[in-house]
């Protein structure tokens with residue numbers, strides 16, 4: 001029988017589970033295809049729910065061997081989604097044995113094997129592929145786990161009772177369960193908590209990788225100390241384990257006391273990891289560690305509340321990175337990322353609120369909106385209630401909700417109770433999808449500056465009408481001589497149209513609006529390029545100073561594309577001055593040299609009523625970079641020398657900043673020097689950051705053949721480095737031949753397509769080459785879809801995420817639209833298509 005069409009789950013239909021779980025005991029017998037899981041679960045009626053005469057337990061792809069209630073054998077009704085069984089009226093003990101096969105589990109969800117080790121991934125709903133259980137986050141219980149296996153290292157959550165036996169005293173939902181068994185080596189460490197408890201730390205890796213865990217360990221200790229200092233949060237077990245796994249669907253997972261990581265976010269050495277890798281490792285180690293309080297001790301009532309843990313934990317890891325690496329550079333990178341991923345999502349068919357109201361497959365909602373916009377909402381909350389109000393609210397949150405499965409209402413209530421503020425209108429940030437567009441007009445008269453703001457949010461799927469939101473708008477004023485005449489003030493906009501005044505000004509100032517990106521909105525502001533250049537030279541807010549250059553760059557590029565003009569000199573002279581300014585940190589100057597991405601330009605053109613031509617966008621960026629290189633050659637050349645970092649390599653922010661400025665100079669200079677510097681650097685580099693930067697330039701200018709081969713010969717045995725090798729060839733490929741490059745790389749002996757990192761390097765790399773992806777003959781679309789069709793039966797989660805390459809189809813011309821829709825329809829028609837991919841393709845098609 002064919003399964004019925006998948007039914008959406010709705011927030012409005014939440015009901016509590018009729019039982020509570022008092023204790024879970026699991027015994028695993030790890031024996032390849034014959035793996036057994038024995039479970040013993042103590043249930044009692046839930047006093048907060050209607051009594052029930054039967055129980056439903058989730059279960060997927062399990063072979064039930066035996067089931068008992070209070071020792072007596074029972075015969076539950078089993079379906080593809082779980083089982084139902086009559087139960088006694090009071091407390092009872094459920095016992096079951098199931099057989100599962102981790103060796104053929106390619107979905108990387110549930111219990112699976114990776115490179116000979118056993119590991120698990122249970123968020124969001126993987127535990128039901130391990131045993132029958134109420135697999136929902138509001139069912140929390142203490143777990144005791146016994147692992148029978150000949151593997152030398154056996155790990156689970158909590159504290160170790162004896163070899164292979166673990167006890168986790170903290171009640172947790174099933175999605176935080178984890179188990180690892182393998183031939184692993186550890187990089188050990190220790191941490192003394194603020195109350196003087198010693199915690200044993202371990203990072204577990206494959207033999208030979210031990211030395212590459214040092215940086216992650218250091219980041220972990222810094223994260224633990226930071227959470228004590230800034231949030232007063234202490235670790236709560238005797239041991240904290242991290243495991244690096246090669247086959248992993250996402251970045252990492254916060255399982256209680258046993259974080260599991262994609263190995264690319266743990267392993268680093270100067271020779272094999274770039275500065276960006278180090279940066280990500282630090283941020284993700286912190287993110288998963290911070291989940292111990294925001295996610296684990298306080299979890300989510302249901303998956304609609306996902307942003308409760310993810311938005312807050314992203315916000316916390318951003319604060320941490322900002323403290324570690326410098327606020328301005330961190331904020332700019334965050335906003336670049338937000339615009340590239342979240343604005344793109346919000347402006348297309350996949351737009352959804354930070355707290356969605358229905359889903360078919362929850363794994364499709366681990367999105368930029370839930371994570372990154374979720375963090376921006378907290379950024380705004382903090383701006384509105386102030387640092388002190390925020391600290392009070394967070395203290396109350398931990399005090400009131402420790403041990404709870406909480407909701408967004410609970411979260412907002414602690415802010416209301418701690419600060420006395422009414423947040424009912426603010427809560428629209430959680431329920432309304434779409435990026436508000438903020439327009440502003442300015443008038444100056446008799447020493448008074450008036451700012452007239454309007455906000456508007458376009459309809460999104462399922463939400464035709466939008467209500468005005470609370471928008472904190474940070475504004476400062478710069479006087480004609482370049483000095484700040486009004487310090488940053490946070491204006492609170494809560495109507496569709498609203499005006500604010502600045503009085504007592506002696507001359508007309510230039511206003512700096514939305515400082516530090518105080519709200520996740522598109523600021524639409526008409527300003528002449530001279531005033532933008534003035535802000536680029538003088539704004540005292542580092543974010544807005546960068547933003548001035550960025551907007552100027554965007555305007556110049558838009559004009560080049562739509563009117564065929566030459567690059568405007570304002571921008572070039574403005575940038576030259578900033579880049580040469582030694583009072584600015586190198587990392588910041590490097591960001592100044594970056595231009596808006598091709599994807600960003602496509603969206604901007606579309607928003608202003610043009611049909612974006614990917615090839616023209618690519619050509620204009622290229623031409624502007626040529627012009628920048630010509631204008632700035634002397635300063636770039638001298639910076640290239642100045643920014644050389646001394647051996648030995650150090651991954652710290654200062655040295656990384658110098659390398660990033662040096663890399664930006666190299667990219668531009670290679671347009672003038674025939675790649676001489678890149679060739680020399682490729683030979684001489686003692687670190688992956690520079691080796692890769694040089695290789696990128698060589699490929700980009702069609703001079704990479706020998707270097708590509710040499711790099712391969714040097715690194716072919718290193719999976720993480722080979723991922724970079726694959727990806728770079730796609731990203732730097734000339735757009736005309738990118739599809740052919742991808743095709744030949746997929747035929748390479750080292751293209752292991754079932755490994756998500758490798759798949760994402762090659763196929764995912766196509767998205768970083770938009771002119772290649774949107775090639776007019778549709779060859780890249782077809783190739784991309786071919787591979788999604790191939791991956792879906794093997795790994796639906798990763799396939800579904802990658803369908804977002806097509807989410808922007810509506811921006812483009814009719815031919816491209818039709819070709820993209822054809823591919824989406826071809827995917828939708830695949831017999832046996834996963835619910836994950838089916839839901840995504842359906843939503844993208846609209």
Ligand code: TRP
Nearest residue numbers: 121123124249250251252253254
């Ligand atoms: N909760 C994880 C995090 O934010 C991410 C996550 C969700 C995940 N689902 C996953 C990781 C599936 C791996 C696989 O850190």
Ligand code: ZN
Nearest residue numbers: 287291310313
């Ligand atoms: Zn997270």
